[in-house]
Amino acid sequence: MTPPAVPAETSGRQPEPGLRADAERNRERILAAARRLYAAEGLGVSMAAVAREADVGKATLSRRFATREDLITAVFADRMDAYAVTEALADPDPWHGFTRYIEAICAMQAADRGFADVLTMTFPAAKALEERRAASYHGVVELITRAQAARHLREDFTHQDIVILLMANAGVIAATGDAAPDSWRRLVGHLLRAFATPGTDVPPLSPAPASTALYRAMIRLGRPGVGTS
Known part of the structure; x- marks a missing residue:
């Protein structure tokens, strides 16, 4: 049986620079989108709407910001x-x-x-x-x-x-x-x-x-x- 893959965090390997850069770009896109929507519409904006505005998937959004409160904190x-x-x-x-x-x-x-x-x-x-x-x-x-x-x-x-x-x-x-x-x-x-x-x-x-x-x-x-x- 093939052993399960060891996650990067526990294998001692660091994420590739390209992956880190992509993750940071996605984070900044999400924050910029949330700032625009919150400024115009208030905090009632859904996480799904933020993901659409940032042009990222819901999974990407949840990896960067697990909860609504995490996103609000980062924005404000x-x-x-x-x-x-x-x-x-x-x-x-x-x-x-x-x-x-x-x-x-x-x-x-x-x-x-x-x-x-x-x-x-x-x-x-x-x-x-x-x-x-x-x-x-x-x-x-x-x-x-x-x-x-x-x-x-x-x-x-x-x-x-x-x-x-x-x-x-x-x-x-x-x-x-x-x-x-x-x-x-x-x-x-x-x-x-x-x-x-x-x-x-x-x-x-x-x-x-x-x-x-x-x-x-x-x-x-x-x-x-x-x-x-």
Whole structure:
């Protein structure tokens, strides 16, 4: 009887360079496809759709990324690093650092529907992503504490309010789409005014969207499937 083949990992042989290069190319194609689909449609995109977009087989996708959480982590880990509050904490003005942070993460939400989903969901199985989220959380708490100590941020503002803000912003982004794409800026401006203590300087309020643009957004929202991931 012919003995079973010994896998390369246990035989001491390294994969041929050509095979490693092909595997890396497939991985990059998958990540690029997932980024495009997640940005446009949110995290509801199926793994099968990602495989089709990347022009690879489902087996190839599962070899590179065994689970949906693995793929999401690979796509958004660097975005979560950018979402960290390091730059905001380095601002010598605690209130300016706080407003800068809020505006930055809301802009990132608006630019990428998938990232908007990541910010308002949890992925217990995606440990690397959750570790990055935890690191950002501690930075946010410090940012809030500093702004309150400077007496510019309301004392009753809590870190939970950040999550509520992100959920509200995600809802506006999903509802308005490209019909009134800058509406989120108006929302964030009003919320920063609500968070500020009396007499605190606040960023200028963005212009209100045109009535016709909001009307188009309302019509769009009434279509089946719009506004959901």
